[in-house]
Amino acid sequence: MDKQEALLKYVLRLGDNALVLGQKLSELVTQAPELEEELANANFALDYIGQARLFYSYAAELEGKGRSEDDFAFLRDGNEFRNVLLVEQPNGHFGDAIVRQFLFESFYALQLEALARCSAPRVAEIAARAVKEIHYHLRHVSQWLVLLGDGTDESHSRVQRSLDDHWRFTGELFAGDEVDEAFEREWDGPRLAELEQDWNEKLDTVLADATLTRPAAQWMDGGGRRGRHTEHFGYLIAEMQFLQRAYPGARW
Amino acid sequence: MADENWPLYEVFIRSRSGLSHRHAGSVHAAGDQMALDHARDVYTRRNEGVSIWVVRSSEIVASDPAESAAFFDPAADKIYRHPTFYEIPDGVENL
């Protein structure tokens, strides 16, 4: 795979992760356990939609076929989206959403820190902006994980269960493929093995504070990088893309 | 219904270097760090702050306004007419 192809594919994946998680967080609006959390959640969703727009706009330029950020978001079918499966998991209860966000962001923060140093200037630039946002998110969701893990018996068992339920989606974060390898080689991209080590250490610290037990090693789900999703994804894009699909070519 | 009240915090924001902190409003939070986060989310969405102070409302010491009257028994250290700032001992009914 050549340098440019790797760059385009990598950037689209970043956009896809951001868009899908942004969409899931948008679904949570009006469902927060307290009004202050509504503002926090909306802030996170806005950050993700913003990042998706930056990545997709850049991808459109790279591709050079006249597509727009909206074309990527609204006119691609499921198998063209290459997000990790973790971000498309259902919202569930507050604990599920926090765990999903925590597991992803403890990876994403490290990925962005590495990307801010890569040799693709636009990616580095976007990553440098995004990493500040994600550090703030991560502190917030980590705090919640600790509060709930070391809260009441009920909150503890709920988030322990959330952690157990989401664990099988964490392997995929570090299961690189030829695009990751090419990006690492050609653009001085993140070294996933190093990221994984860092992630494990940071995770263990937070889980200890939260009095939560790290789930046992288990089979890991995957396929997102090949456009193979979980069943939830079809519904997500059907809802998201409806207007553009029903009124092709319309301006909004 | 009274299961999990989060305490009230007052929020003070310094909008720009060189200015003092000004009272912006209040938030509920379960702890100090959360209060800071909430204050940031609520009161600095449009870049209105470089520094945030949060204080538990119950810890603010306030002066008596000049015209306070005896009817409402103003305590010198309660800034609002807030029922939960007042501790009622167990066994006292109807309060």
Add this chain to the structure above:
Amino acid sequence: MYTQGLDPSGASADPKSGAETSADLERFQSRIDAEQKVEPKDWMPEAYRKTLVRQISQHAHSEIIGMQPEGNWLTRAPTLKRKAILLAKVQDEAGHGLYLYGAGETLGTSREQMVDGLLSGKAKYSSIFNYPTLTWADVGAIGWLVDGAAIMNQIPICRCSYGPYARAMVRICKEESFHQRQGFEIMLELSRGSKEQKDMAQDALDRWWWPSVMMFGPSDSESKHSAQSMAWKIKRFSNDELRQKFIDVTAPQAEFLGLRIPDDKLQYDAESGHYRFGEIDWREFYDVLAGNGPCNRQRLRHRQKAHDEGAWVRAGAKAYAAKHEGHSRTSRPRAAAGCQHG
């Protein structure tokens, strides 16, 4: 305006109750007349306090419930830009609710009590939010009409006599202007689009026009307590004045959009400089107010569900705080500490 006409019977404390003498009331009134602000610990008539608690909390509830009809189209917004704008708007509404609950809390009630009032059905919120958002055009119509009407009411309240409420309104007004613009922009785009989009816009206007006009509440002659609220500078303009202003401002905007306001009697009267308009069917208003609107049950149930499902979360956070009580004092993050360096 989120509270106009919601309690036509109103509640007013007997001015002779407690120990409010007419001298006290007169002194209070002169402060008001001199445009002095009333602050939380100042002496105030019980009826003044009660009216404010009711008005402020109803206003707060309206913002929170209002997030639902608009939030309904977040996941289906047709472009990423529109999604982001709508997210920001709905987030602002949560923020507005929060500022207002905060203002309410300065008057002897708590967030919990106010929320209880909403969920039990005792407290009202603006009935406009009991209508469904059926199409994307509804999002535009709400921004253009409902926020437009709200702004009209909110600006005068920035000068209301109660300090915390006035200050909350100043914050809100600063943020509100973009809300109306985004709504109008959506309508504009639709009105310049395909036939289906134009029809969508017209249909939304057909459904939202009269409820928006009714938002201002019945004529003040119907309300015994309007006069007292005006005297205490809680309310600064009459319902009819505000409604007329809204129609005068909005009718030309509809013309610009090429959309037809669903009122056969609507006509500009050059002599008065105002638009004449048709008779309002107040039955619908009172029906919806009484709980018989399309979405009343749904809105409250949704809010109740979020509240109930969040109970374990709030309890968990509180339990943690209690366990680590001394801890959080000593491990306070540096950013918050220190008067000199803050």
